[in-house]
Amino acid sequence: AQSVTQLDSQVPVFEEAPVELRCNYSSSVSVYLFWYVQYPNQGLQLLLKYLSGSTLVKGINGFEAEFNKSQTSFHLRKPSVHISDTAEYFCAVRDTGRRALTFGSGTRLQVQP
């Protein structure tokens, strides 16, 4: 069985500061990795995904993530956040044998002026 751990439930940060949201996963098989964002009262929107190839993945809104197989991590980063980045961020994995996504518990990013 696979699982996803998002170590930080809340991350407060000042506007224009860098941020890293941590995600670790466990799985006995190869996985695909995703980051989704959920703005208040909206559905989930894909930020980026890792399928194969380069371990550094760039997504929308200036976000990027790096896949580290040895550490089973897929941390999300942004060099300079904006107020509009305030949202909940979910890391998810899907193994190559299933279609269902397994989500982490989410990290609430609070960008302060």
Added chain:
Amino acid sequence: GAGVSQSPSNKVTEKGKDVELRCDPISGHTALYWYRQSLGQGLEFLIYFQGNSAPDKSGLPSDRFSAERTGGSVSTLTIQRTQQEDSAVYLCASSKGGGPGETQYFGPGTRLLVL
């Protein structure tokens, strides 16, 4: 184009009643998924459809939960004899159905409150 739509957006019901939640996927998407988002359990997978068939229904929490999909399009999630622990946001997603790394596009959800 239009995204995934769900109805109703909010539903309040009394314990013991049955409810039906509807999902309209993106046109042409053959794969459809239901998830549940609750405070205690986070985001959980419920069921996956490929066309009108459900090859993976492993996430349905009890036999009070059922789902169907007709015409390879609209899906309905039915909860019978609702319980207070069923209160959650029910999310529907769809994808093209073609590849292993495909993106799942989510709807806005139905917020269910069982009194």
